[in-house]
Amino acid sequence: MSRSAIALGFVLAVIAAGVGGYGYGHSEGKASQVADYNAKAVKQLGDQLSTHDDLVKRSTAANQALRATIQLRKKANQQTSEVLTHELNSTADSRAGCVFPPGVMRELSAARDRAAEAASGGVSSAVPGATSGSTGR
Numbered sequence: 001m002s003r004s005a006i007a008l009g010f011v012l013a014v015i016a017a018g019v020g021g022y023g024y025g026h027s028e029g030k031a032s033q034v035a036d037y038n039a040k041a042v043k044q045l046g047d048q049l050s051t052h053d054d055l056v057k058r059s060t061a062a063n064q065a066l067r068a069t070i071q072l073r074k075k076a077n078q079q080t081s082e083v084l085t086h087e088l089n090s091t092a093d094s095r096a097g098c099v100f101p102p103g104v105m106r107e108l109s110a111a112r113d114r115a116a117e118a119a120s121g122g123v124s125s126a127v128p129g130a131t132s133g134s135t136g137r
Helices: 003-090 102-120
Strands: none
Touching: none
């Protein structure tokens, strides 16, 4: 074998080793990038799960507060209904054929407006108070 054939074989071996090394390095770099991407994706999913868990806890607390508010509203409505029913029943015989004076009608209209405002405000807002012109017993 001549010296040039040996040199050519050596050059071809070096080129083959370079191409093989490049291919190996490329596949290792690609695998490293995939591993980094997967690690970031796992971290993002963990963060999303933590956020979701926090949202579930906050929504549970809000739900419990809303239920408590609804119960208080129901109790207040029941008490008001009982008082009104008692008052109306106790004077039912004296109202037969009665015409209400304009002032009473204005008060009833104002009460209706306050009730509509309270209903549009939702269950967690306060019921608006009576106006200063309201008259009671």
